[in-house]
Amino acid sequence: MQSWARRIRVPLGFVTAAVYVFEVARRPAHPTAIAWSLVLVLPGLLLRAVASGTVKKNRELAVTGPYAYTRNPLYLGSMLMAAGFAVALLSWPLALLLAAGFAVIYIPVIASEERFLHDTFPGFEEYCSRVPRLIPRLTPAKGLSGQTVPPDALASDTPSGGFSFALYRQHREYNAALGAALLYLSLLYLRPALETLLDRFR
Numbered sequence: 776m777q778s779w780a781r782r783i784r785v786p787l788g789f790v791t792a793a794v795y796v797f798e799v800a801r802r803p804a805h806p807t808a809i810a811w812s813l814v815l816v817l818p819g820l821l822l823r824a825v826a827s828g829t830v831k832k833n834r835e836l837a838v839t840g841p842y843a844y845t846r847n848p849l850y851l852g853s854m855l856m857a858a859g860f861a862v863a864l865l866s867w868p869l870a871l872l873l874a875a876g877f878a879v880i881y882i883p884v885i886a887s888e889e890r891f892l893h894d895t896f897p898g899f900e901e902y903c904s905r906v907p908r909l910i911p912r913l914t915p916a917k918g919l920s921g922q923t924v925p926p927d928a929l930a931s932d933t934p935s936g937g938f939s940f941a942l943y944r945q946h947r948e949y950n951a952a953l954g955a956a957l958l959y960l961s962l963l964y965l966r967p968a969l970e971t972l973l974d975r976f977r
Contacts, residue, residue: 787876791869798866799965805865809962812863819855820952822848827948828938836896838906840938843915846889846908850881856955863962 822841826848829840841848854877861870885908892899898920905916943949 798864808865809863812859815855815859819852823852827946828943838919844911
């Protein structure tokens with residue numbers, strides 16, 4: 776299932792991009808909708824940033840920061856951002872396509888990642904029992920301890936538990952902010968640019 780999800784990820788991305796461009800081109804920008812979209816996009820960006828600066832992928836079980844509220848803060852942040860851009864466009868077709876894409880791609884990916892974590896970290900079972908997969912807790916889970924694998928074998932100059940800007944850079948999470956900025960620029964200026972281009976050929 777995961778291999779199938781990976782195979783369709785790129786084609787689905789192209790389809791989503793095509794629908795996005797079509798929706799942007801066919802209607803003028805709606806400033807109020809764009810402003811409301813920030814209520815979802817900005818928290819999504821912040822959540823992804825903090826999570827990427829906390830997690831040490833495949834090396835340590837992350838249980839602090841946003842991982843004390845939800846087991847998948849990176850995916851939750853992506854969902855918030857995607858929903859925000861659907862709101863900005865006031866587009867049901869894009870919203871449905873994004874929802875279907877997340878269901879088809881991320882459900883098997885999350886299941887595969889959880890199998891790896893279960894097999895790798897003995898404390899993952901307890902973590903799962905106290906922290907939900909996606910919808911966050913209202914309060915952070917207390918008393919959880921992260922585990923490295925193998926213990927002490929992978930030395931790191933980044934402290935366990937807290938946010939590390941070095942990890943944020945290492946995971947290149949700044950690309951999410953750059954991508955969001957480009958999408959907002961396209962919302963504001965793509966349609967006028969296309970109209971100007973078409974006027975030149977008339």
